[in-house]
Amino acid sequence: MNRFFLFSTLLALGVALAGNSLSDTGEDKPGGAATSKGPRNRSAFSNPSGNLPFDKQLDFKIGDGVFRKLWVAAPSSTKSSDGLGPLFNARACQACHLKDGRGRPPAAGETPSSLLFALARADGSADPVYGHQLQTFGIQGHAAEANVETTHELRPITLADGMVVTLRKPHYKLVDPGYGPFDRTTTIAPRIAPPMIGMGLLELIPEADIMARADPEDLNGDGIRGRFRRVPSPSEGGAMKLGRFGWKTGTASVADQTATAFKNDMGLSTPIFPEDYGDCTPAQKTCREAPHGSEGNEPEVPQKLFDLTVFYAHHLAVPAREGIAAPAVRQGQKLFNDIGCAACHTPKHVTGRSDSFPELSGQTIWPYTDMLLHDMGDDLADPNGLDGSSPLGRVWRTQPLWGLGLTRRVNDHFYLLHDGRADGILEAVLWHGGEAAKARDRVIALSGSDREALLAFLESL
Numbered sequence: 028m029n030r031f032f033l034f035s036t037l038l039a040l041g042v043a044l045a046g047n048s049l050s051d052t053g054e055d056k057p058g059g060a061a062t063s064k065g066p067r068n069r070s071a072f073s074n075p076s077g078n079l080p081f082d083k084q085l086d087f088k089i090g091d092g093v094f095r096k097l098w099v100a101a102p103s104s105t106k107s108s109d110g111l112g113p114l115f116n117a118r119a120c121q122a123c124h125l126k127d128g129r130g131r132p133p134a135a136g137e138t139p140s141s142l143l144f145a146l147a148r149a150d151g152s153a154d155p156v157y158g159h160q161l162q163t164f165g166i167q168g169h170a171a172e173a174n175v176e177t178t179h180e181l182r183p184i185t186l187a188d189g190m191v192v193t194l195r196k197p198h199y200k201l202v203d204p205g206y207g208p209f210d211r212t213t214t215i216a217p218r219i220a221p222p223m224i225g226m227g228l229l230e231l232i233p234e235a236d237i238m239a240r241a242d243p244e245d246l247n248g249d250g251i252r253g254r255f256r257r258v259p260s261p262s263e264g265g266a267m268k269l270g271r272f273g274w275k276t277g278t279a280s281v282a283d284q285t286a287t288a289f290k291n292d293m294g295l296s297t298p299i300f301p302e303d304y305g306d307c308t309p310a311q312k313t314c315r316e317a318p319h320g321s322e323g324n325e326p327e328v329p330q331k332l333f334d335l336t337v338f339y340a341h342h343l344a345v346p347a348r349e350g351i352a353a354p355a356v357r358q359g360q361k362l363f364n365d366i367g368c369a370a371c372h373t374p375k376h377v378t379g380r381s382d383s384f385p386e387l388s389g390q391t392i393w394p395y396t397d398m399l400l401h402d403m404g405d406d407l408a409d410p411n412g413l414d415g416s417s418p419l420g421r422v423w424r425t426q427p428l429w430g431l432g433l434t435r436r437v438n439d440h441f442y443l444l445h446d447g448r449a450d451g452i453l454e455a456v457l458w459h460g461g462e463a464a465k466a467r468d469r470v471i472a473l474s475g476s477d478r479e480a481l482l483a484f485l486e487s488l
């Protein structure tokens with residue numbers, strides 16, 4: 028027998044085996060070399076990039092401290108932590124991004140905190156009195172802007188095998204306004220705090236790679252459009268960049284998102300937004316004139332603390348996967364591709380190069396998102412008024428799915444989607460509409476065992 032034949036047969040066999048091994052594709056390490064080295068436990072979202080050198084791990088730890096820091100009202104004896112508010116939603120980043128994971132909708136009678144409400148008038152502009160965002164708390168002597176009451180509409184859905192899932196659609200009402208009436212056309216739009224893992228990796232996916240997947244006119248006729256938008260980046264002097272972060276890609280970078288959070292969520296000034304009064308409008312005079320925590324040219328959050336917070340947010344690592352070779356998980360993964368989930372939840376990307384973040388550069392990552400905006404149908408759309416008339420009201424960024432299966436372990440709940448309305452993965456999928464309606468209908472039509480396999484795959488992420 029000829030040696031060449033034997034050699035090529037062995038080679039083909041080797042390739043086939045390698046092609047079957049998920050650890051060879053790198054899928055077991057969704058963040059590449061930056062994947063977390065920690066276990067899949069309650070703290071699974073709080074670890075640094077696995078390849079972060081020792082000296083930078085110290086910066087990560089200090090950044091963690093700032094992320095957890097409880098800010099207090101000014102003036103206070105703890106000068107380095109004062110300046111909160113006067114109006115605010117939470118006293119620490121960590122209070123919304125609980126355990127570096129996600130927030131949750133308020134329980135009955137509770138004031139919302141990790142579920143924010145964006146405010147906008149019919150023309151998209153901010154409320155003239157209440158600003159861009161509802162602050163549900165005020166420091167002593169300052170009324171909260173309002174509270175929100177939630178009611179639920181029940182929607183039973185029957186799946187092909189007879190299983191009934193009852194979805195709950197939330198409706199929100201503003202109550203107890205603290206500063207007079209809202210503008211007649213102001214509407215509120217809920218936004219839950221998303222998990223914090225893998226942010227730096229998502230920031231490094233090359234703009235061109237994301238834009239290349241967009242198909243706003245659906246020229247290939249597959250029913251999936253995918254758009255992107257360009258937004259000003261305040262941390263880069265207002266340069267227009269690809270929107271990446273937030274449920275509607277409203278910010279271009281982790282630094283921009285962090286500065287916005289300090290300002291709108293906690294009422295803290297940063298080198299990027301130097302106003303000490305956060306989202307308070309000129310109509311909220313007492314808020315604008317209240318004592319603040321900045322000193323001289325130094326904002327409430329000085330450059331050094333700001334940079335450490337951003338560094339921390341960049342390097343929160345994606346957990347490694349477990350049990351990916353189980354037959355049900357692999358069957359579920361095949362279904363995920365076959366029924367069209369991967370058309371938006373793009374499994375794999377390669378990050379670009381950055382001198383500032385060498386550990387995150389050039390990594391093959393598995394975030395399961397195209398980072399594009401998709402029309403998800405009427406049920407998920409923002410209420411009329413908030414971009415209701417523009418295409419933005421109906422679109423959402425494909426949410427990354429890495430770490431999904433750890434949600435309950437980290438956060439003690441499984442509330443998903445931009446407003447936390449879905450309880451668990453199946454409900455989240457059943458809420459998909461618009462461009463994703465076909466994929467959702469294929470899930471409804473699955474046999475019980477195929478559905479379980481699909482869920483097993485998603486739980487393994």
Ligand code: HEC
Binds near residue numbers: 094
């Ligand atoms: C009051 C709750 C709250 C606080 C406090 C808060 N966040 Fe957020 N965070 C959110 C919400 C809500 C979003 C989604 C915003 C949107 O869709 O516009 C978000 C989004 C983010 C994102 C982008 C996530 C993604 O997947 O696109 C990052 C990064 C982030 N926050 C970092 C921070 C940092 C750093 C702090 C502290 C300086 C902070 N956040 C404080 C609620 C909060």
Ligand code: HEC
Binds near residue numbers: 368427
């Ligand atoms: C047309 C694009 C598109 C398709 C197709 C699609 N999704 Fe999504 N998916 C999204 C968007 C956008 C969101 C965020 C929607 C929101 O929060 O309102 C999302 C959210 C999710 C979530 C919730 C994630 C979280 O962290 O809250 C899960 C789970 C999910 N998708 C799974 C699936 C599965 C499984 C399929 C296939 C049956 C699928 N998706 C098909 C675009 C898509």
